[in-house]
Structure formats: structure tokens, C-alpha cells
Amino acid sequence: MNELRPIRSALLDVRNLHTHFLTDKGTVKAVNGVSFQINQGERVAIVGESGSGKSAMAMSLLRLLAYPGKVVSGEINLEGRDLNRLSERQLNEVRGRLVGTIFQDPMSSLDPVMRISNQMIPPIMRHLGLSREKARAEAISWLDRVGIPDAARRIESYPFEMSGGMRQRVMIAMALSCRPRLVIADEPTTALDVTIQAQIVELLKELTAETGAAMIFITHDLGLVARFAHKVGVMYAGKLVEFGPVKDIFARPRHPYTQSLLDTIPPVDQLERRRLAQIPGFPPDMKLPVTGCAFKDRCAGAHRRCFEVAPELEPRGHGHAAACWLPEGLGAGRQMERALIPPMEPAADAGEDRVVVEINNLHKHFTTRSSLPWRKPPTVRAVNGISLRIRKGETLGIVGESGCGKSTVARLLLGLDPATSGDIFIDGMAQMVFQDPSSSFNPKMTLFNIIQEPLVVTGWGTKAERETRVRELLGQVGLDESYMHRYPSQLSGGQRQRIAIARALALKPSVVVADEPTSALDVSVRAQIINLLVDLKQKLRVSFVFISHDLLTVSYISDKIAVMYLGEVVEYGPADEVFNNPAHPYTQALISAVPIPDPEAEEARIQKPLSGELPSPLNLPVGCSFASRCPKATDYCRTHKMVLKPYSKTRETACHYAS
Amino acid sequence: MALISIPLPAHRSIQFNFSSLNGTIRLLSNRRVQLALMILVPILLLTVFRPFLPIPGPLETNLRAMTKPPSFVHLFGTDRMGRDILSRTLAGVQISMFVGFAVALLSLTVGLVMGTLAGFFGGVIDRVMMTITDIFLAFPSLLLAIGLVSVMGTGMLPVVLAISLSDVPRFIRLQRSLVLSLRSRAYIDAARTVKASQMWLMTRHIVPNTLAPLLVAASIAAANAILVEAGLSFLGLGIMPPAPSLGNLIRDGQTYLEQAWWISTLPGAVILLIAISLHFLSDGIRQVLDPRSRK
Ligand SMILES: Nc1ncnc2c1ncn2[C@@H]1O[C@H](COP(=O)(O)OP(=O)(O)O)[C@@H](O)[C@H]1O
Numbered sequence: 001m002n003e004l005r006p007i008r009s010a011l012l013d014v015r016n017l018h019t020h021f022l023t024d025k026g027t028v029k030a031v032n033g034v035s036f037q038i039n040q041g042e043r044v045a046i047v048g049e050s051g052s053g054k055s056a057m058a059m060s061l062l063r064l065l066a067y068p069g070k071v072v073s074g075e076i077n078l079e080g081r082d083l084n085r086l087s088e089r090q091l092n093e094v095r096g097r098l099v100g101t102i103f104q105d106p107m108s109s110l111d112p113v114m115r116i117s118n119q120m121i122p123p124i125m126r127h128l129g130l131s132r133e134k135a136r137a138e139a140i141s142w143l144d145r146v147g148i149p150d151a152a153r154r155i156e157s158y159p160f161e162m163s164g165g166m167r168q169r170v171m172i173a174m175a176l177s178c179r180p181r182l183v184i185a186d187e188p189t190t191a192l193d194v195t196i197q198a199q200i201v202e203l204l205k206e207l208t209a210e211t212g213a214a215m216i217f218i219t220h221d222l223g224l225v226a227r228f229a230h231k232v233g234v235m236y237a238g239k240l241v242e243f244g245p246v247k248d249i250f251a252r253p254r255h256p257y258t259q260s261l262l263d264t265i266p267p268v269d270q271l272e273r274r275r276l277a278q279i280p281g282f283p284p285d286m287k288l289p290v291t292g293c294a295f296k297d298r299c300a301g302a303h304r305r306c307f308e309v310a311p312e313l314e315p316r317g318h319g320h321a322a323a324c325w326l327p328e329g330l331g332a333g334r335q336m337e338r339a340l341i342p343p344m345e346p347a348a349d350a351g352e353d354r355v356v357v358e359i360n361n362l363h364k365h366f367t368t369r370s371s372l373p374w375r376k377p378p379t380v381r382a383v384n385g386i387s388l389r390i391r392k393g394e395t396l397g398i399v400g401e402s403g404c405g406k407s408t409v410a411r412l413l414l415g416l417d418p419a420t421s422g423d424i425f426i427d428g429m430a431q432m433v434f435q436d437p438s439s440s441f442n443p444k445m446t447l448f449n450i451i452q453e454p455l456v457v458t459g460w461g462t463k464a465e466r467e468t469r470v471r472e473l474l475g476q477v478g479l480d481e482s483y484m485h486r487y488p489s490q491l492s493g494g495q496r497q498r499i500a501i502a503r504a505l506a507l508k509p510s511v512v513v514a515d516e517p518t519s520a521l522d523v524s525v526r527a528q529i530i531n532l533l534v535d536l537k538q539k540l541r542v543s544f545v546f547i548s549h550d551l552l553t554v555s556y557i558s559d560k561i562a563v564m565y566l567g568e569v570v571e572y573g574p575a576d577e578v579f580n581n582p583a584h585p586y587t588q589a590l591i592s593a594v595p596i597p598d599p600e601a602e603e604a605r606i607q608k609p610l611s612g613e614l615p616s617p618l619n620l621p622v623g624c625s626f627a628s629r630c631p632k633a634t635d636y637c638r639t640h641k642m643v644l645k646p647y648s649k650t651r652e653t654a655c656h657y658a659s
Numbered sequence: 660m661a662l663i664s665i666p667l668p669a670h671r672s673i674q675f676n677f678s679s680l681n682g683t684i685r686l687l688s689n690r691r692v693q694l695a696l697m698i699l700v701p702i703l704l705l706t707v708f709r710p711f712l713p714i715p716g717p718l719e720t721n722l723r724a725m726t727k728p729p730s731f732v733h734l735f736g737t738d739r740m741g742r743d744i745l746s747r748t749l750a751g752v753q754i755s756m757f758v759g760f761a762v763a764l765l766s767l768t769v770g771l772v773m774g775t776l777a778g779f780f781g782g783v784i785d786r787v788m789m790t791i792t793d794i795f796l797a798f799p800s801l802l803l804a805i806g807l808v809s810v811m812g813t814g815m816l817p818v819v820l821a822i823s824l825s826d827v828p829r830f831i832r833l834q835r836s837l838v839l840s841l842r843s844r845a846y847i848d849a850a851r852t853v854k855a856s857q858m859w860l861m862t863r864h865i866v867p868n869t870l871a872p873l874l875v876a877a878s879i880a881a882a883n884a885i886l887v888e889a890g891l892s893f894l895g896l897g898i899m900p901p902a903p904s905l906g907n908l909i910r911d912g913q914t915y916l917e918q919a920w921w922i923s924t925l926p927g928a929v930i931l932l933i934a935i936s937l938h939f940l941s942d943g944i945r946q947v948l949d950p951r952s953r954k
């Protein structure tokens with residue numbers, strides 16, 4: 001069976017696609033000979049590091065490339081027509097009618113100053129040939145299906161009046177409303193919370209199954225791939241290096257890159273904690289010509305042939321294809337390497353039980369400006385009575401949807417904002433590592449000055465002593481001393497995060513607060529930073545507060561987990577217990593929303609995504625704050641407040657019906 | 660008139676470093692900056708070396724060469740008292756440049772200090788400062804200048820002060836908005852977690868990152884000041900004759916425009932050239948600072 005031979009029923013058949021960006025600094029070969037087929041109703045996930053050409057490939061299909069981009073050659077056969085040969089006008093018929101698009105940032109496709117109705121109805125009229133009234137009814141029914149409450153009224157609102165999740169739904173409704181044969185989605189859920197992401201993924205799955213549309217789904221979340229895709233294409237340096245059925249790819253990846261990628265994910269099974277695999281080095285500069293395999297500099301299996309001739313995508317049976325000279329990739333060698341990874345030391349050392357952070361009944365209320373001067377200004381209860389303790393060397397993970405107060409807790413801990421009431425005791429000092437790698441450093445300062453700033457401000461040591469300390473810190477975070485005199489703009493995302501960690505460690509703090517430290521990073525780099533944090537924790541016995549919406553990472557790195565909802569902790573306990581056996585209905589919903597990078601396991605899970613979105617913290621409910629979304633809520637819950645109570649010896653939870 | 664409406668590059672990280680060699684090279688390799696310098700540098704050189712040029716002094720009259728059109732002896736011609744227009748223009752440029760530079764420096768300094776305080780501390784200081792700047796901004800700048808000059812009398816100092824008066828509020832606003840966008844940066848928070856003083860935050864983290872956009876605004880302010888000074892002198896409210904300010908020159912020639920076009924037109928063209936090149940300069944700096952503004 002030769003699965004690379006074009007299948008007659010293939011809906012989309014892409015052959016040898018090349019896309020270049022003609023920039024001032026040279027030609028970026030973003031897509032470098034990509035061929036694949038998609039059948040009707042098939043969902044294909046495209047994964048790969050950022051910059052590997054995923055978006056460029058997807059945009060090339062409809063010639064939607066931004067300015068210097070150009071499809072240089074290749075065939076794009078959609079239902080037998082070569083889109084690459086169509087005129088701009090003919091292609092416009094295809095866009096929207098035959099192919100729908102969904103992007104990561106809904107505002108890039110929604111016109112902010114136009115009502116939803118004016119953006120949705122005309123395309124439906126044009127493409128489906130309906131009258132205005134019929135088209136309107138159709139648009140409303142789609143909005144209804146994507147879960148926009150009160151769709152008949154909301155269709156008249158403007159995009160800015162909606163939340164991010166809502167806009168994403170509107171965009172999905174728009175993409176599907178003309179019943180396209182193919183939907184292209186570029187990271188449609190990356191900016192959203194897991195709960196919303198789960199809703200949207202379920203929705204896309206249902207709706208495409210219903211209309212029989214095929215789908216190209218670009219993501220870097222391997223869990224999502226496992227949950228969602230029929231087939232997977234792995235891109236590296238502008239080429240597809242592996243393509244095949246999802247179960248096959250996860251169970252028997254053949255390309256070393258795919259294999260390493262899968263090894264970088266924190267394991268779901270918390271009993272067996274080992275270091276994450278990491279992919280060394282950087283992807284090649286796509287302006288330069290590549291001889292041989294593009295992955296050779298980062299590949300453990302690279303040999304002479306890899307440096308001379310580039311391997312082509314070759315069939316490996318069962319519809320699976322890979323571009324590597326080794327038939328099994330790293331194969332057995334990879335298993336050995338994984339076994340060699342030293343197991344993590346047990347987290348809590350006896351005798352070191354000192355509590356370094358104690359938070360008692362912490363509140364933070366923000367008073368917003370009242371719209372009418374005589375009205376009482378509304379109060380946002382961002383943090384609403386939290387008590388926590390962190391021991392020396394312990395890592396506390398804080399999880400919850402965005403807006404639940406995680407970052408506010410971090411800022412209070414760091415003393416950046418004053419608390420409204422309650423106390424915080426810190427034995428020593430709290431330092432921070434923040435998410436946004438671009439605003440974390442003063443762009444005018446060298447890395448040396450950035451790292452030594454805390455030392456200078458506190459008058460630590462002499463000039464020579466400070467320099468020695470900076471060198472030591474750079475070594476601890478795994479950066480070469482030659483970086484000292486560079487500027488932040490010359491670093492990659494992962495390197496910046498290392499600098500942020502070095503700066504945070506300069507004064508030997510007792511606790512480091514890391515707010516989404518890995519969210520802006522690629523999977524392989526994320527694994528490096530997580531490994532670094534784990535090493536530092538063991539070596540320096542420093543405590544961490546690790547805040548993230550990535551539950552898999554949090555549960556991997558943390559000893560304890562606190563689950564927050566609307567400014568309260570609703571569950572607290574050891575990470576593996578909370579993750580594997582959640583007690584609170586909200587924790588349960590959160591964890592069931594997390595996609596697991598294992599297609600077999602995903603298939604077995606029952607999906608019941610949490611409905612609705614986080615209520616506004618402006619007017620908190622009287623009873624249990626989760627009651628509006630809780631599947632188990634009763635009238636008693638709605639009227640009676642619940643506080644955190646012991647659930648087992650090690651855990652606490654805030655639900656009337658837990659246990 | 661004095662428009663300082665530049666987009667604020669500070670919303671993104673500014674990767675350009677004025678002190679670094681690399682930055683200077685990038686600035687000098689910008690087309691607009693090159694064009695501006697090609698015009699400004701010769702004019703400046705001529706102005707500085709005017710006393711050594713083989714031309715009469717700006718106040719020297721010559722009764723045998725009255726109202727002569729441009730020729731090899733008098734490149735820009737002479738006025739009705741036989742004074743050399745080229746010499747007078749260069750002397751005028753000297754005054755204009757001085758006014759432009761003084762206004763830019765004064766507005767930048769005051770705007771930097773007050774805007775930083777308002778943006779950084781907020782609260783009462785901010786509200787008082789914003790109310791005052793609002794009041795000043797409500798007046799057209801030329802009107803404000805005319806008012807001040809009529810109170811303080813004419814001359815160099817009143818002219819500089821009068822023009823700065825309408826620029827300072829704009830610089831305060833610009834600096835305040837730059838500071839506000841920087842104040843919540845993560846690196847400021849990082850410094851605050853080690854209890855860095857307010858002074859440290861302002862001088863190390865905030866002001867250095869506002870300098871570049873302020874310089875762009877200052878070069879526009881200088882261009883405008885030159886034009887406003889010419890306007891004031893033209894109205895008889897600026898530098899007093901016989902001192903050869905460019906505005907005075909234009910006014911002198913205005914009555915003879917039909918018989919002797921060169922008396923006002925040539926100095927006018929020089930003003931225009933200077934103003935345009937200063938705008939090119941600011942455009943160029945902005946392009947270098949914010950690569951996204953390039954087409
Ligand atoms: N507008 C552009 N100008 C120049 N190069 C670009 C442009 N857009 C993308 N690229 C380059 O094309 C390559 C692929 O980018 P992209 O398709 O966005 O990757 P991905 O979606 O996998 O992150 C990268 O090297 C990127 O730098």
C-alpha cells in the first residue's frame with residue numbers, strides 16, 4: 001500500500017509547495033516543498049516549533065500571505081482545482097465559500113467597528129444565495145450553535161463588546177456559516193483558558209463532523225492534537241518531516257524530531273517523575289541554504305549521510321511517512337537515553353520543615369471609578385480570603401482560569417501592591433520571574449547590569465564581588481559568561497527567561513514567584529526552563545510559587561497545588577493527589593478539560609466541558625461562588641457560602657458535597 | 660503650528676540605543692536623515708564661517724549697490740540700503756538656529772522633569788499639572804506668543820520664552836504618556852521587589868527609555884520654533900531690526916516684492932529648507948526607532 005500516491009477522493013492535495021518571504025535581509029524559505037493530502041471530513045493537525053512555517057503553509061493555501069510573502073511554486077488541488085492557478089477574483093469565491101479560516105487573534109478577522117450582523121450576513125447571502133431574512137436566521141442559528149447566549153440580540157453587538165472566548169466563537173460561526181468543505185484554523189485556542197479551549201475544541205469537532213468539512217488545525221499543544229486530530233503533520237524548518245494517523249504518531253513516532261517533541265511533555269503519570277527530555281540548539285536560519293537534513297545539528301542520531309543528502313518524506317506503512325535516514329528514528333537509542341535520565345530526588349526533605357511563606361486571610365479589592373459620581377463605585381474582589389503556607393524548598397502551584405486572581409496573589413506576595421486586609425509573612429525575600437519576555441528587561445541595559453541590579457540597589461558587595469556573583473548566576477542558569485555584555489533584544493525567549501531567573505536568584509531569595517514563566521515559550525524550550533527550575537529547586541532549596549494555566553506543567557513541577565476560583569482557593573493539597581483525584585467539582589472540570597498527549601487515553605475520556613465563563617468578580621454570588629457553573633449545584637449551594645475545609649489528611653476543599 | 664503629535668514607540672521595546680555606535684550607524688544610513696544632513700550641514704557651516712567668507716557684513720550698507728538682483732558679487736542680491744542679502748540671511752539663520760535650539764532645549768528639559776513627575780507619581784501633582792497644561796493648550800500657540808511678547812517686550816529672550824510657553828505643555832503631555840506606558844513594565848516591578856528608590860526607578864529605568872521619542876519631538880519643536888520666530892518677527896513682535904532675523908528680512912522685502920523679488924523670497928526659501936530638513940530628521944529618527952513605520 002503506497003499511501004503517498006494521490007488518493008482519488010482526496011479533498012485537498014498539496015504538492016511540493018514552496019513559499020518564500022522576500023525580505024531586505026534575504027529570502028526566507030518558510031515553506032520548502034510540502035506535500036500532503038486531506039480526505040473529506042478529516043481533521044489534520046500541523047505541529048512544530050514557532051517559525052517552522054506552519055502558518056506560512058496554511059496561509060499559502062489561500063494566498064493570504066502578508067506582504068513580502070509569495071507562493072513560489074507548487075500545486076494546491078482543492079476538489080480537483082489548482083488554487084495556485086486561480087485569479088484573485090476566482091480565489092475570492094473559494095475563500096469563505098469552500099474554505100473557512102479561523103485565526104488565533106479573532107480581531108484580525110473581525111472588523112472592530114462593524115456589527116456582527118453586518119459581517120456575517122452578506123457572505124451567507126452571497127455564498128449560499130439566500131435572501132437577507134433567511135441569511136439572518138441562518139447566522140443567528142450558527143451563533144446559537146457555537147454557544148453565544150441570546151444570539152438574536154447579540155448579533156447586533158460589536159466585537160469589542162464581547163470577551164475573547166466569545167469572539168473566537170463568533171469567528172468559528174463565521175467560518176462555518178457558509179458550509180465550507182475545508183476549515184483552516186491557525187492556533188484558534190492558544191490565547192484561551194483550558195476550559196474555554198475545551199469547549200471550542202468540542203464545538204469544532206461536532207460542527208465539522210456534522211457538515212462533513214475537513215480541517216487543518218495548527219497548534220503547538222500536543223495534548224490538543226491527541227484529543228482532536230485524525231492525522232498529524234510535523235513541520236520542521238519549512239518541511240513536513242512526519243505525517244500519519246494520530247495514534248500511530250504518538251505510539252510509534254519515527255522521526256527524531258517528533259520523538260524528542262513527545263519526550264518534552266511532562267508525563268501525566270506523576271508517580272514516575274523524571275527529567276523532561278530537551279532538544280538542544282536552535283532551528284536553522286531559513287535564509288541560509290541547508291545541506292542534508294535540516295535537523296542534523298540537533299539530532300542524536302545524525303550520521304554522515306545526514307550531512308550530505310536531505311531525506312525525503314518516505315512511507316513507513318499504515319499511512320505513516322517520515323523524512324529520516326534511520327527507519328526507526330532514534331528508536332532503541334532513545335529508550336536508553338530516557339532510562340539514563342536521573343530520577344528526581346524526593347521533594348520534601350525531612351528536617352527542613354520551616355515555613356517560609358505564610359498568608360492569612362488575604363483580601364485584595366480594587367475600587368473602580370464609578371460611571372456616575374453619585375453611585376457607589378463597584379468593587380472588584382480579586383482576592384477574597386486566601387490562606388496558604390509554603391515550606392522551605394517546596395513548590396506551590398497556583399492554577400485557575402484567567403481572571404481568577406492568580407497574578408494578584410503574586411503581586412501581593414512580592415509587595416508590589418498593598419493588600420486590602422490580611423497578612424503575609426515572608427521569612428527572607430520574595431523575587432519574581434514574569435511571563436512577558438519582552439517587557440521583563442530594560443532594553444537599554446546590558447545583561448550584566450540587569451542581573452546585578454538587585455545587588456547594586458541593596459548595596460551588596462564590592463564591584464568585583466558583584467561581578468563574580470553575576471558570573472556564578474549565569475553559570476547556575478546555564479548561560480555562557482560571554483552573554484554579560486549583550487542586550488536583551490539579542491536573546492531568544494528561552495535565554496531571556498534564564499536571565500530573568502538569574503536576576504531573581506541574585507539576592508538568594510527564600511521564595512521565587514513565577515507567573516506563567518513558560519507560557520510564551522515553545523515546547524522544547526519550555527522543557528529546558530522547567531528542568532532548570534527543578535534543578536535549582538533541588539540545589540538551592542529555594543521555594544517556588546509557580547503560576548500557570550498549563551495544568552500538566554504545574555502538576556509536574558509542584559509539590560502542592562492551590563486551585564483558585566473567583567479570588568478563593570477551592571482546593572489545596574499535594575500535586576499528584578489533586579491532579580489524579582480531584583475533589584472539588586471545579587478542579588474536576590479543569591482537569592478534564594486538560595488535553596492529555598495520548599490519543600488512546602483521550603478517546604477513553606468522557607468530555608463534558610465546563611459550560612459558561614468565569615462570572616464577573618464585580619458582584620460575587622452569595623453562596624458557593626462556583627454554583628453558576630457547577631453541575632452538582634443545589635439550592636443549598638446557592639445560598640450557603642462554603643469555606644476551605646479539611647477533606648483528607650493532606651487536602652482541603654471548599655464544596656458542600658465533596659467527600 | 661507647533662504640532663507634536665508623534666506615535667509613541669515606547670509601547671514596544673525600543674531596541675535602539677542612542678549612545679551605541681551601532682545606533683548611530685543605523686541613524687546615518689537612513690535615507691531621510693542623510694537628506695536632512697545634506698541640507699543642514701552646509702547651511703550650518705556657512706553660517707558658522709560667515710565672518711570669514713568674502714562677503715560684506717550683514718549690517719554693512721553700500722550706496723553704490725542698492726536693490727541689485729542676484730549676481731556673482733551678491734549671490735542673493737542686495738536690499739534698498741545695499742546690504743548683502745546672503746550675508747543677512749546667514750546671520751538670520753544663526754539667530755533662527757539659536758532660537759530653535761534654545762526652544763527645543765528649554766521645552767525638552769522642562770517637559771522631561773514635569774512630565775516624569777506627573778506620570779510617575781500621579782495623584783494631585785498629576786491633576787494640577789494636567790489642568791494647567793490643558794489651559795495652555797486651549798490657546799493657539801501664535802496667539803499665546805503674541806500675548807507674551809506684548810507683555811515682555813521684544814528681543815531674543817522673550818521670543819524664546821514665548822515660543823517655549825506653548826511647547827512645554829506638549830512636552831509635558833508626551834513625557835507623561837511615555838512614563839505611564841513604562842511605569843507598569845515588568846522590569847520596574849522587578850526593581851521594586853528589591854526596594855529600589857523612586858529616584859533609581861526614574862533615572863535608571865524610565866527616563867533613558869523616553870529620551871528617544873523626546874528627541875524626535877524636540878527636532879520637530881525646533882523646526883516649528885524657527886517658523887514661529889519668523890512669523891513673530893514678520894509681525895514686528897520678534898527680534899528688532901536692524902538685527903537680521905529671517906522674519907525681518909521677509910518683512911523688509913515684502914513691500915518691494917514686485918520690483919525686487921529676491922529680498923524676501925530667498926531668505927524665505929532658506930527657512931523652508933531648514934524646516935523641511937528638520938522634519939526629515941525627526942522622521943528619520945522615528946523610522947530608525949520604530950522599524951514598523953517603514954512602509
Ligand atoms: N512577514 C514576514 N516577513 C518575513 N519573514 C516572515 C514573515 N512571516 C513569517 N516569516 C518567516 O517565515 C518562517 C515561518 O513562519 P511561520 O509560518 O509564522 O511559522 P509558524 O506558524 O510555524 O510559527 C519564519 O522563519 C518567519 O520568520
Ligand code: SF4
Nearest residue numbers: 293296299306324325
Ligand atoms: S536524517 Fe539524520 S539528522 Fe535527520 S533526523 Fe534522521 S537521523 Fe537525524
Ligand code: SF4
Nearest residue numbers: 624627630637655656
Ligand atoms: S458547594 Fe455546591 S455549587 Fe459549590 S462546588 Fe460544591 S456542589 Fe458545586
Ligand SMILES: [Mg+2]
Nearest residue numbers: 051054055186
Ligand atoms: Mg504561527
